[in-house]
Amino acid sequence: MPDLSGLGRQVWTVEWVRFPDMQPNPDFLATLLELSGGRLPDRLCFICRSGARSMAAARLVAAAADDMGHGVHCTNVAEGFEGDLNPDRHRGTVNGWKAHGLPWQQN
Numbered sequence: 001m002p003d004l005s006g007l008g009r010q011v012w013t014v015e016w017v018r019f020p021d022m023q024p025n026p027d028f029l030a031t032l033l034e035l036s037g038g039r040l041p042d043r044l045c046f047i048c049r050s051g052a053r054s055m056a057a058a059r060l061v062a063a064a065a066d067d068m069g070h071g072v073h074c075t076n077v078a079e080g081f082e083g084d085l086n087p088d089r090h091r092g093t094v095n096g097w098k099a100h101g102l103p104w105q106q107n
Contacts, residue, residue, distance in 0.1 A: 002047060002081065003103040013107075016048070016057035028057065029064050040065055043073045047097065051080035 001011055014031045017024050025031075032040060044061060046054035058074035065072035081104075083096025092098045 001104060001107045002097055003105045006103060016053050016060075029061065032061065040070060040072045042071075043075070045075045045077060047077040047081055049080050049082050049091070050084070050096075051076060051078045054080065 001013065004011055012032070012035050014028060014035070015025050016028055032044075040061070044058070046058040046061075048054040048057075055076045055078075058076045062072060062074040065074075077097060079096040079100075081097045082091035083099050084094045085091055086093050098104055
């Protein structure tokens, strides 16, 4: 997972969709609110393996925050943590957080 300790930030690991059925987590927004002490921060970043699920999560949170009257700038890490598949169908070497040499730690 990304290591944000150098920025004095923490990673919240909240599933947007649950494996293996890939159904949306009905408690996603409530969990974010709980982690943030009841009020979402002004900026949130979202990341998943490839960047697709995190984009959907970012859009949901941005819309929900607008509905609550509190705009939140939601940023998606477009290439995700592991990025696209390489010719051998492996991730983590073409693009994404890891391939760009950004800080991370094994979880």
